Amino acid sequence: xxxxxxxxxxxxxxxxxxxxxxxxxxxxxxxxxxxxxxxxxxxxxxxxxxxxxxxxxxxxxxxxxxxxxxxxxxxxxxxxxxxxxxxxxxxxxxxxxxxxxxxxxxxxxxxxxxxxxxxxxxxxxxxxxxxxxxxxxxxxxxxxxxxxxxxxxxxxxxxxxxxxxxxxxxxxxxxxxxxxxxxxxxxxxxxxxxxxxxxxxxxxxxxxxxxxxxxxxxxxxxxxxxxxxxxxxxxxxxxxxxx
Numbered sequence: 001x002x003x004x005x006x007x008x009x010x011x012x013x014x015x016x017x018x019x020x021x022x023x024x025x026x027x028x029x030x031x032x033x034x035x036x037x038x039x040x041x042x043x044x045x046x047x048x049x050x051x052x053x054x055x056x057x058x059x060x061x062x063x064x065x066x067x068x069x070x071x072x073x074x075x076x077x078x079x080x081x082x083x084x085x086x087x088x089x090x091x092x093x094x095x096x097x098x099x100x101x102x103x104x105x106x107x108x109x110x111x112x113x114x115x116x117x118x119x120x121x122x123x124x125x126x127x128x129x130x131x132x133x134x135x136x137x138x139x140x141x142x143x144x145x146x147x148x149x150x151x152x153x154x155x156x157x158x159x160x161x162x163x164x165x166x167x168x169x170x171x172x173x174x175x176x177x178x179x180x181x182x183x184x185x186x187x188x189x190x191x192x193x194x195x196x197x198x199x200x201x202x203x204x205x206x207x208x209x210x211x212x213x214x215x216x217x218x219x220x221x222x223x224x225x226x227x228x229x230x231x232x233x234x235x236x237x238x239x240x241x242x243x
Contacts, residue, residue: 051083115243
């Protein structure tokens with residue numbers, strides 16, 4: 001009896017059965033415009049080449065085609081895959097393209113449709129530039145009875161360090177010399193004022209960071225830029241929709 005119990009204890013633990021109801025992750029997570037590459041190398045688009053980024057969950061073979069023409073083919077690896085292809089006449093004028101991305105994974109086939117809208121010249125053109133953030137310095141002025149009696153210029157580095165200093169007086173014909181001399185030499189900017197300015201500066205930086213993130217995300221689907229062809233520069237807009 002003891003030997004039987006010992007044999008049972010030495011048996012390996014049973015393997016967990018796979019969950020039959022588990023749904024596998026989608027093979028293709030996303031297909032986006034490679035805005036970073038296209039903006040850094042506008043000559044690609046000028047040469048009728050487009051750059052995409054394909055996010056894949058697993059390895060798979062792919063073929064990108066338009067009608068009966070194969071534009072690109074190869075193998076996708078898990079993660080981000082750069083997909084560049086040539087399409088004659090891509091940047092020649094405004095048009096709508098329908099591309100098919102065929103996928104093959106362990107004998108199972110699937111596909112996605114990519115609709116690409118190209119707008120040349122007559123479209124929206126370049127996107128409006130984001131509002132610039134605060135400059136690298138600012139000027140504080142002091143007024144008395146509606147008259148400016150002094151000012152101080154501060155850099156952002158000084159602001160972040162919360163440094164203070166005397167106010168530089170300016171000549172004002174409406175003030176007597178005694179009025180200017182009466183200003184204390186040790187007069188300085190209040191820490192409260194600097195704190196408010198710092199809060200405003202940090203809020204501006206945070207808003208600019210959010211705007212930049214929104215811009216990067218939107219460029220994955222819609223990219224506006226300028227290219228040069230035939231010694232002429234013109235705006236072009238590429239829009240991508242995945243089905």
